[in-house]
Amino acid sequence: MAEEQTDARPYRVVLNDEEQYSIWWADRELPAGWRAEGTEGTREECLEHIGTIWTDMRPLSLRRRMEQQAAG
Numbered sequence: 001m002a003e004e005q006t007d008a009r010p011y012r013v014v015l016n017d018e019e020q021y022s023i024w025w026a027d028r029e030l031p032a033g034w035r036a037e038g039t040e041g042t043r044e045e046c047l048e049h050i051g052t053i054w055t056d057m058r059p060l061s062l063r064r065r066m067e068q069q070a071a072g
Contacts (some may be wrong), residue, residue: 011046013039018059021050 004061010026021037024030037047041061056063 007043010040010044011043013037013046013049018061020059021054023047023050 011023012026013021013036014024014030015021015037016033016035022034024034026040026069031034041049046061058066
């Protein structure tokens with residue numbers, strides 16, 4: 001827990017094809033299926049950014065399916 005509070009490594013915000021967000025170390029290759037969103041900073045800064053922009057936690061495929069059902 002103490003390591004998380006003093007973690008000064010640079011992170012980046014990443015997202016997958018379902019528009020789900022996470023953070024990843026900026027100096028490491030991204031895992032398969034994830035791409036950089038464009039934001040980099042401390043762990044706390046990246047998590048705060050995600051908290052601001054990721055307001056709908058539903059995966060993209062579910063949102064699309066619900067929109068299609070609503071359209072009739």
